[in-house]
Amino acid sequence: MKSSNRVKLFMDHPRTRSRLVLFSLMVLTGFSLISGKIAFLASKENKKNISYTEREEISSRLNILDRNGYILATNLEGASVYIRPNEIQKKSLIAQRLKGIFPDLNEAVLLNKLNDGRKFFWLKSIVSPRQEKALFELGQPGIYFGKREYRFYPYGTLASHVIGYTKVNEFDVNYAEIAGISGVERAFENKLSIKNPSKVKNNSIRLSLDLPVQAEVENVLKEWQKRMGAKAGGVVIMNIHNGEIVALASSPDFNANKERGEFGKNKDSSIYFNRVIQGVYEMGSTFKVFSVAQGLEKDLFTLDSLIDTRAFRINSRKIEDKYKFNSESSIYEIIVRSSNVGSARLALMVGEKGLKEIFSKLGLSEPVRLELREANTTRPILPKNWHDITLATVSYGYGMSVSLLHLAKAYAILGNGGLNIEPTILKKNYTSQSRSRVLKKTTSDEMLKLLEAVVTDQRGTARILGSKYYRIGGKTGTAEKISLDKRGYQKDKVVANFVGLFPLQEPRFVIAAFLDEPENNLLQEPCRYASCTVVPMVKKLIERTGPLMNVTPDHQALMSYRGL
Amino acid sequence: MGLWAYKINYDSRAAAQRVKELENSILSANKQFKILNAEWAHLNRPDRLRKLAEYYFFELRLTPINPDDFISFSDIYWGESSENESTALVDNRLTGIEHEK
Numbered sequence: 001m002k003s004s005n006r007v008k009l010f011m012d013h014p015r016t017r018s019r020l021v022l023f024s025l026m027v028l029t030g031f032s033l034i035s036g037k038i039a040f041l042a043s044k045e046n047k048k049n050i051s052y053t054e055r056e057e058i059s060s061r062l063n064i065l066d067r068n069g070y071i072l073a074t075n076l077e078g079a080s081v082y083i084r085p086n087e088i089q090k091k092s093l094i095a096q097r098l099k100g101i102f103p104d105l106n107e108a109v110l111l112n113k114l115n116d117g118r119k120f121f122w123l124k125s126i127v128s129p130r131q132e133k134a135l136f137e138l139g140q141p142g143i144y145f146g147k148r149e150y151r152f153y154p155y156g157t158l159a160s161h162v163i164g165y166t167k168v169n170e171f172d173v174n175y176a177e178i179a180g181i182s183g184v185e186r187a188f189e190n191k192l193s194i195k196n197p198s199k200v201k202n203n204s205i206r207l208s209l210d211l212p213v214q215a216e217v218e219n220v221l222k223e224w225q226k227r228m229g230a231k232a233g234g235v236v237i238m239n240i241h242n243g244e245i246v247a248l249a250s251s252p253d254f255n256a257n258k259e260r261g262e263f264g265k266n267k268d269s270s271i272y273f274n275r276v277i278q279g280v281y282e283m284g285s286t287f288k289v290f291s292v293a294q295g296l297e298k299d300l301f302t303l304d305s306l307i308d309t310r311a312f313r314i315n316s317r318k319i320e321d322k323y324k325f326n327s328e329s330s331i332y333e334i335i336v337r338s339s340n341v342g343s344a345r346l347a348l349m350v351g352e353k354g355l356k357e358i359f360s361k362l363g364l365s366e367p368v369r370l371e372l373r374e375a376n377t378t379r380p381i382l383p384k385n386w387h388d389i390t391l392a393t394v395s396y397g398y399g400m401s402v403s404l405l406h407l408a409k410a411y412a413i414l415g416n417g418g419l420n421i422e423p424t425i426l427k428k429n430y431t432s433q434s435r436s437r438v439l440k441k442t443t444s445d446e447m448l449k450l451l452e453a454v455v456t457d458q459r460g461t462a463r464i465l466g467s468k469y470y471r472i473g474g475k476t477g478t479a480e481k482i483s484l485d486k487r488g489y490q491k492d493k494v495v496a497n498f499v500g501l502f503p504l505q506e507p508r509f510v511i512a513a514f515l516d517e518p519e520n521n522l523l524q525e526p527c528r529y530a531s532c533t534v535v536p537m538v539k540k541l542i543e544r545t546g547p548l549m550n551v552t553p554d555h556q557a558l559m560s561y562r563g564l
Numbered sequence: 565m566g567l568w569a570y571k572i573n574y575d576s577r578a579a580a581q582r583v584k585e586l587e588n589s590i591l592s593a594n595k596q597f598k599i600l601n602a603e604w605a606h607l608n609r610p611d612r613l614r615k616l617a618e619y620y621f622f623e624l625r626l627t628p629i630n631p632d633d634f635i636s637f638s639d640i641y642w643g644e645s646s647e648n649e650s651t652a653l654v655d656n657r658l659t660g661i662e663h664e665k
Contacts, residue, residue, distance in 0.1 A: 031566075038569035071605045077595055154605035215610035216628075469631035546631055553631040 060149060061178055062192045063204040064163060064185075066211040067244075067427045072163050073153050073185070073256075075178075079132050080146040081123040082173060085114045087142030094140060098123070101134045125168065126150050146173040151185075153256045159214050161274040162207070162248050162372075162425060165256035182272060184425060187372045206427045208244035213237065213545045217247040220544060221513075224537040225251055228518035234276035234404050235513040235541065240412035240501065242428050243421040245370075246509070246549065250275040277374045280381055280401040281495045281514070284530075285461075286477030287397035288343040289447060292331055293414060294350045294358035296443045301349070303332045303446060309342045314389045319344045335450050336457045338476065340396045347395030352386040355394065361438040362410035363420075364402055370423045378403055397479055407499050408512040415451075415473075415501040415510060418444040448473055452504050456560055461531045462498065465539050468561040469553035470546055474500025474511075474538070476530035481517070493517050496530035498538050503551050513538050 064073040088094055091114040099107045102124065113121050126148055127135070135143055151166045164183020168176050178193070180186035188205055217235050225233045237247040254271040273279065295301050306328040311320035321339050334342030347355060359365045365382060368375045381401040383390045393399040409423055418439030451473030454460040461476045477497045480489035497514035501507045518533035519526050527533070546553075617626040 035566040035569065038566050038573070041569070041573055043569075043572070070608075071601060074598065074602050074605075076599060076602060152602050154602050155609055158610070212610070219610070219614075543631060544628065547629040547633060552634050 060194050061151065061166075062194060064192075065204045065206045066159075066209045066214070067206065067246075068211060069206075070211045071154055072159060072207065072209070072211070073151060075149045076152045078126045078128065078148045078150045080125050080148045080171070080173075080176070081127055081132075081135060082120060082144050082146060083114070083123050084120055084142045084144065085117075086119060088114065088140065091115060094138075097138060097140075101131055102127075125171075144173070146171075146175075148176050149178065151178055151256075155211070155215075156255045156257060157253045158211070158218065159209055159248070160253045160256050161250045161272075161276075162209060162245075163256060165254075182374065183274075183372060187425075207425055208239075208246060208427045209248070209425070210246045210549065212548050214247040214249065216544045216548065217541060218249045218251070218253075220537060220541050221249050221251050224540075225515060225518075227522075228515055228520055228533050228537075230515040230518040230533075232275050232516040233514060233518075234279070235511070236276050236404055236408050237509055237511045237541075237545065238408050238412060238423055240416040240421065240507055240510050243409075243412070243423045244428060245423055245425055247545070248276055248425075250277075250279075274374050275514075275516070276404045276512075277368075277370070277372065278378050278403065280378060280403050281497075282398050282401050282479040282482070283407060283495070283497055284397040284477035284479030285338045285340075285343075286407055286475050286497055286499050287395060287400070288335055288338065289414065289450070289475055290358050290362065290364075290410070291343065291346045291350045291355060291395045292335060292450065293439065293443055293447055294354045295331075295346060296446055297358070297439060298350075298354065301331060301346075303450060304330050306330055307334060307342050307345050309334065309339050309345070311341055312344075314344075314392055315387075317389055319392055332450065332453060333459075335475070336453050336460045338461050343395045344392035347391045348388060352391060355391060356386070361420075362413050364400075364406055364410055368403070368405050368409055368423055370405065371425050375403075375405065375423075380406060397477055404497065404512045404514055407497070408510050411474075411499045411501060411512070412510040413438060414444060414447045415507045416444070417441050448501065448504060448507065451475060451501060455500075461529075462500075462535050464531065465500070465535050466561055467539060467543060468558045469543060470502050470551065471504035471554050471557045471560075472500050472502045472539075472542060473504050474498055476535060478528065478530045492528070494528045496528065496533045498530050498534045500538060500542075502542055502546070503554055503557075505554050505556065508551065509549065511538060511541060513541065 061075045063071055063075075066072055085091070092111060095107050095111045095114060098110060099105050123143075124131075132145065135145075148171075153160075153163065153165075160183075162183050164185035164187075165181050166178045166185050167181050169179045170177045180189045180192065184205070184207065185192065191205060217237065221233050221235050224230075232251060234250045235247065236245060236249075238245050250273070252271050292303075296303075301307075307330075308327065309321070309325040309329040310327050311318060313319070319341050321341050323337060323339075325333075325337070325339055325341070329337075329339060329342055331342070331346070333339070334346070350358075356365070364380060367377065367379050370376070380403070383394060383399050390399055405423060409421065412421055413419065418437055418441055419435040420438045421435060452471065453473075454475055455462045455465045455472050457463065462474055465472055465474065475498070477499075479495050479497075480491060481493040481495060482488075483490045495514060495516055496518050497512070499510065499512040501510050513534050515534050515537070519528050520532045523532060617624065620626075
């Protein structure tokens with residue numbers, strides 16, 4: 001009782017009361033602060049966890065696909081291997097075991113590296129997952145793995161010149177930067193190389209190439225190059241309406257998978273040279289159609305006009321033909337039988353201005369504006385001055401050098417109704433390219449007739465191209481190569497080429513092919529002309545690739561093949 | 565309230581952990597997918613398929629596609645029942661019974 005009174009007295013004391021209130025207020029504030037903080041922490045987004053995937057992001061590279069979606073180039077994860085020798089005890093045993101995993105290693109060199117006191121060295125720039133597993137299973141300290149991505153080309157040498165190859169630029173223990181060196185890999189470097197793979201929605205670049213067609217083209221080209229003993233060769237097939245390159249093969253080629261190591265370098269650099277895009281050659285008679293086109297465009301003559309085809313001289317240089325022509329021949333015959341004299345006469349009629357105009361309209365006087373850098377840096381070699389003799393020789397393809405792609409583009413314009421096109425290596429929509437007219441429709445129609453006659457006429461230089469499946473038109477060209485001292489030409493070394501359009505009932509594709517120094521020894525006499533070297537190859541190419549590109553055989557072709 | 569906040573915090577941590585695990589498995593599945601795609605493409609190399617087609621020619625009779633393989637609509641036997649039934653064509657081509665008639 002006594003004590004409760006004392007408590008009451010104590011509580012009644014005004015100072016005590018206010019102290020108690022203050023104390024409980026402080027406790028309450030403390031608790032609410034703590035629970036507030038807890039609630040705040042719980043409701044806050046946990047950044048550390050969310051950012052987990054960002055840390056996983058390493059620089060990567062997009063896939064390259066063909067027009068059907070087949071993977072032409074992709075990035076795979078691998079590992080590089082480095083060694084810290086001072087962490088390894090039984091050095092000779094380890095060297096022996098490593099040799100077991102990598103048979104290409106030199107055991108003595110490896111042992112030397114392990115023993116010479118260095119603190120660090122690279123064992124392999126890239127190892128396969130199987131080798132990585134084997135190394136891991138050694139359980140040996142001192143062997144380390146660095147994270148790597150490497151470029152893989154599943155089809156090896158296929159389309160290697162178009163796709164190009166990559167090289168590892170800078171690298172460190174867990175970092176390696178891949179950079180495109182040539183082809184699409186280089187041209188689209190900015191698009192292909194990505195820093196944040198998860199943020200990129202479209203993870204590929206789709207090319208206009210058609211893998212089955214490309215494979216067939218390379219197969220036939222290699223077989224024919226061997227058969228004709230040619231040094232090199234090239235083929236390009238392009239859609240004449242939208243400029244899409246469906247197949248582009250240059251032989252010899254290379255395997256881009258072998259170029260990826262930062263240590264490996266191929267000795268023979270000529271294999272990287274894209275002969276279709278970068279190689280400029282004097283093309284010979286395939287040039288003859290250009291002065292005809294310009295003459296038709298300006299109404300200077302028709303295909304039936306008669307031209308003097310007797311040999312003649314310009315400044316003491318004789319212009320003559322290998323075969324006998326009548327004193328006058330029609331333009332039709334000049335092209336079908338390929339007369340140099342007739343062609344020179346036509347060029348003189350068309351004149352310097354006319355020739356320059358048609359060359360510029362068909363894109364023969366400037367680099368082809370293809371996306372690939374190789375094309376943009378390849379300038380045609382034009383004559384320095386345009387005397388009469390130059391006009392004459394240029395008209396049949398000497399004194400001016402262009403690439404096979406140039407020719408393909410020019411013939412595409414001749415065959416598509418006279419509309420300008422820009423070749424492209426990317427898959428485009430048919431309607432996306434607005435095209436300007438550079439030639440009259442009638443000129444294009446006449447040219448198609450003329451080109452078909454080269455194949456169907458019994459005297460035509462490409463008569464063996466006559467196919468029972470397709471109507472094909474085109475022009476052959478054989479040019480002697482300049483001698484090494486650049487004073488004249490070598491009679492026994494030629495560049496044989498052919499440019500054609502098919503199917504002629506509704507032209508869709510241009511095919512241009514060439515062989516460097518071919519010789520057909522399968523005939524009674526050795527033959528170097530395009531008509532017996534490149535033309536049979538083109539026939540095989542068209543009949544093999546036509547069905548793959550959904551070109552249906554034409555009834556009319558069968559009739560004319562049987563002479564009906 | 566403190567307890568509630570504490571529980572929420574732990575739940576969210578667990579959820580974040582689960583997200584991390586899922587993202588990890590998605591990443592590795594993607595990697596696997598990429599490797600398998602590349603391997604499939606590598607196995608389908610045209611030169612390899614060509615050799616295989618030659619090797620198994622007697623079993624499979626595979627030949628390269630040829631312009632002769634195209635036929636016109638008029639060459640197709642559509643069957644007697646209906647002109648629009650394309651399935652009849654497939655059956656006939658497979659069995660060859662109708663052609664023998």
